[in-house]
Amino acid sequence: MSYLAQRLLIAILLVFLVSFASFAVLMLLPGDPVRLMLGTEAPPHLVEELRAQYGLDRPWLLQYADWLAGAVSGNLGESFIYKMPVTQIIVDRLPMTLSLTIFASLMALLIALPLGIWAAVKRGSWVDGFIQAVVQIWIAIPNFWLGILLLLGFTVMIPLFPPGNFVPISEGLGAHLHSLFLPALTLAIAEAAVLIRMFRASLVEVLNKDFMTFAHTKGLPTRKKYIRYALRNSLIGPITVIGLQVMSLISGVIIIEQIFNLPGLGRLLLIAVQQRDLFLLQGLVIFITVTVILVNLCVDLLYTRIDPRIQLHATKRRTT
């Protein structure tokens, strides 16, 4: 069996287990979607009627079996509150979340890469000290506070960006990115802080390696030395971190979406939990699980592209 086939099989198993666990937890949690829909004053017979209509009066294992049968054929059920297919809701919200994730990640990378390299090359100097101090502050700043500050600063005081107006990508890429700039920057600052540290630490380690001295005494030009020899050797750590960051971004960033009034998956998740919207929540959990698995796979495949010593094998045994 090939490596990819094995990964796929494990992924399917994982999705199944996660869906079961989340379904079970939702069923065991107190709180009734029907009660939330109709209010606490609703007459009992109406509640019973609605429960029967949604099939909520049956044993939960049976309900899960029903849901699973639908899920396998691509139907994740219908949301109680939106009265729409769950897949439809997620697909509607996905482009914005995806845009924000990619935009914020790229921005973080653009900030972190040069600063991390600069700090590593000038390690021990005042430049390094300054960058480290800035990073320390960036890590300490709470995300929501920075978001509010940016919103206040660049929409109210200096109106560079429209407040709370999300422009979908269908209305032009420029306007779309413009409307996402501030939330992306807010997220990017926090991520860049972690990435700068990562880049600096792994670069410093690599710069002290014998092969860097050897590259130096071969008479290699500085740029070649730093990019082909140093940078490539220090990518594994940062890529792992970027993978983790992308995962957390794609599953939604509740507070930032709230501050900037963005219709993203984070807010959807919040609503689904608050309203006990069983199928919506279940659908979101599945979506996040699949995303995490996919990003992990991408990161693993990237490792092998960077380092020829890393090989992905279908079996656990490593042949050398």
Place this chain on the structure above:
Amino acid sequence: MLEIQDLSLELYVDKTWKPALRPLTFRLEPGEITGIIGESGSGKSLLAKALMNILPARARVASGSIRLHGTELLSLPRHRFRSVYGRQLAYIFQNPAGALNPLMRIGDQLLDALLAHEEVPRKEAVRRALKALEEVGISDPERVFRAYPHEISGGMKQRAVIACAVIHEPDLLIADEATTALDATIRKQILDLFLVLSKKKRMSILYISHDIAAVQYVADKIMVLYGGMLLETGARGDVLDRPLHPYTADLLQAVPYHVKPGTKLAGIPGNVPPITAKPPGCIYAPRCGYATERCKEDLPPMVVAEDPSTAADKIPHTHACFHPLLRDSLGKETHLNTNPSSPEGRERYVQQPAAH
């Protein structure tokens, strides 16, 4: 070719600069292999790094001059070294695995070394890189050219490193413990390769090692370093067969190869003095069986020995000892200045080093 004049180095220890290498003077000539013998902490690696201008931040040149073909290297700006590296000076490490970029194919690293100094069309460059691999004794250069470092053996890696280092036929190759990490058969092959490079390409090689047998095998000239001081220099035969400095003699007594089978290895009592507590006199005095009060107080200067056996030799046999070991007409060691207070020291030197 390379002239080192009164070069001294300092190390930053306990917030002050401490002398790590006392002023030393020597020359390296084309086609000659110079071996530096010394224990760990003798300053031999530091000396090599100083010659390459790759001293770590905690070390610095305190005084002296290093002239390559008459050009002073110590005042050469850092960016000018790029044209010196590879073409005039080359350096190889103890650990060949660490010297190669693990993420690049051997061939690409070799091409990098080649193209660092020459504009060569790709096809021609590849041809020359393959030839370079062949010249260092790699029998299947195509395979090694395409291989990543982890796919070839340690001996192959060291050959590949040497190929990178000598592709521009540098004037001087500094090999810092370059064979220490290799097993015995591979070590001999690499040493033979050094001999070929030195004799055929007229390369000067500075071979640094604590492996006396290896130094004996390749070196024309030997320098003995101890605790940052040069104690003895001379032709290989003079230094190893007729050592003048008690330290050299003691060191040889500690090597199985140089001692008669069945005799107990002597070893040298005590340890190398730490850099923070160096005696004012001879650095070896605290461990030396012949040390007198004078040795402990005054620094013995480097003098040329008037040993009749080396008179005809072109390489002067020098030593830094007030009481050099002398020999009678039979070649046996005698010592006129033996310190009467240490009879066990005297006894050690009665035994003659085994012939080999």
